[in-house]
Amino acid sequence: MGFLNNMRDVFGVPFYPVVFQVLMVLTFAIHIIFVNIVMGSTALAIWGRIKGGDYYIRLSRGLARTSTIATSLAIVVGVAPLLFVQVIYDPFWYTSAQISAWWALLFLVSIAVSFTCSYLFYLGGKGRGGSLFWALVSLAALLITAVIIHGISVQMLSPEKWHKWIDRGTHVDLSGGMIHTIDLPRLLHFILPALAITGVYLMLYGWYYRGKYSDSYVNWVASFGAKLALYVSCLQGLVGLWWLLTEKPHFMVHPLTILAVLGGASFVGYLFKIQNDPVDKAIPTAIFAFVVVLLMSAARELLRYLKLSSVGYSLYSYKLSLSLGSTVLFFATFIMGLLVISYPIMVAYKVGKSKEKLLELPELNLWGKIAVALPMIWFVVVAVLGLAISIKNGTLF
Numbered sequence: 369m370g371f372l373n374n375m376r377d378v379f380g381v382p383f384y385p386v387v388f389q390v391l392m393v394l395t396f397a398i399h400i401i402f403v404n405i406v407m408g409s410t411a412l413a414i415w416g417r418i419k420g421g422d423y424y425i426r427l428s429r430g431l432a433r434t435s436t437i438a439t440s441l442a443i444v445v446g447v448a449p450l451l452f453v454q455v456i457y458d459p460f461w462y463t464s465a466q467i468s469a470w471w472a473l474l475f476l477v478s479i480a481v482s483f484t485c486s487y488l489f490y491l492g493g494k495g496r497g498g499s500l501f502w503a504l505v506s507l508a509a510l511l512i513t514a515v516i517i518h519g520i521s522v523q524m525l526s527p528e529k530w531h532k533w534i535d536r537g538t539h540v541d542l543s544g545g546m547i548h549t550i551d552l553p554r555l556l557h558f559i560l561p562a563l564a565i566t567g568v569y570l571m572l573y574g575w576y577y578r579g580k581y582s583d584s585y586v587n588w589v590a591s592f593g594a595k596l597a598l599y600v601s602c603l604q605g606l607v608g609l610w611w612l613l614t615e616k617p618h619f620m621v622h623p624l625t626i627l628a629v630l631g632g633a634s635f636v637g638y639l640f641k642i643q644n645d646p647v648d649k650a651i652p653t654a655i656f657a658f659v660v661v662l663l664m665s666a667a668r669e670l671l672r673y674l675k676l677s678s679v680g681y682s683l684y685s686y687k688l689s690l691s692l693g694s695t696v697l698f699f700a701t702f703i704m705g706l707l708v709i710s711y712p713i714m715v716a717y718k719v720g721k722s723k724e725k726l727l728e729l730p731e732l733n734l735w736g737k738i739a740v741a742l743p744m745i746w747f748v749v750v751a752v753l754g755l756a757i758s759i760k761n762g763t764l765f
């Protein structure tokens with residue numbers, strides 16, 4: 369399969385591929401958590417509205433709002449693993465996306481539809497929110513989005529089948545009109561946690577609004593979330609087992625896979641234990657859930673690594689064209705982004721928790737000034753660097 373290596377970027381990668389791989393696993397874990405919150409909150413908002421009653425309608429309104437915010441976060445955080453996968457697995461990712469090109473384009477449309485409809489549901493009407501129809505369309509569009517990205521992610525793992533998918537006997541089909549493979553247990557393994565992760569989110573909701581909303585409502589939300597997380601995680605364990613049994617034995621017995629399975633099982637045990645105390649245990653549960661998702665993401669990457677190694681591809685042998693300058697700029701931008709974004713997050717956190725209509729936050733003033741100044745400094749640094757490099761390379765004058 370030498371052609372796979374020849375399809376790599378001839379310039380190579382600017383930094384050690386393992387660093388991109390680790391960042392890809394990390395950012396995928398964050399992406400999938402937001403994806404789960406979007407899907408889970410949309411589904412529960414629909415359910416709450418159908419079920420009716422004070423608490424359910426109130427929760428449905430809250431979750432309708434959550435789904436709009438979580439969609440933007442899922443989209444923004446989706447860009448990161450997209451960039452990393454394109455850098456270290458480019459021959460596979462681009463081929464898979466080409467084979468299903470229409471679907472890759474439809475992906476953008478379905479996200480836009482889902483986003484728009486989730487706003488129509490959240491903002492429409494008075495008091496109760498918009499028509500349920502919009503929420504249902506939004507959920508359907510989310511499912512289509514998930515199936516498309518899943519198809520592309522799975523197709524890339526089977527280069528030995530690519531030619532069969534485009535060979536139509538009399539002609540080569542380059543229309544990109546089909547998704548050729550769906551791995552149902554794998555797809556369910558990433559979609560079903562939507563309800564479990566949203567359950568954990570509801571525990572956090574209870575913890576966050578304790579003292580602001582009535583105790584009975586906050587406790588009701590948190591224990592509803594804890595139950596949901598427990599039951600769905602049990603189901604998730606079964607789906608995970610189903611997926612595992614469809615994969616090759618060397619993946620099943622790999623220490624990382626075993627660690628991920630043990631992590632998932634202990635999480636279920638922990639959820640069982642904290643059922644009577646969901647508000648106080650919300651933070652440790654959320655941390656535990658994140659660690660388990662991270663382990664699952666690492667196991668998912670291990671599966672890709674093993675499958676592609678078996679066809680002779682190793683990302684570690686990618687040509688290295690070390691570019692320290694751009695790598696330093698990348699990490700500095702990343703750290704700066706965290707510092708900048710932490711300011712609006714802190715403000716939103718304090719404002720959301722407070723009962724006051726107008727809130728002064730003098731303790732955050734300095735932080736705010738830094739958060740405004742940093743992007744300006746960054747802009748100047750990047751512009752000066754760009755100009756200096758262009759002049760040095762003779763591309764400007």
Ligand code: HEM
Nearest residue numbers: 396403442443446447449450453510513514517518521558
């Ligand atoms: C909000 C709607 C979205 C949903 C429901 C969704 C769902 C999913 C699911 C279920 C997977 C796992 C597929 C699998 O491995 O079988 C996935 C992976 C992925 N998603 Fe999303 N996604 C959404 C938005 C996005 C956006 C907007 C981007 C890019 C800007 C994106 C980028 C990715 C990438 C790159 C992967 C695969 C990463 C890898 O192969 O390591 N997603 N997504």
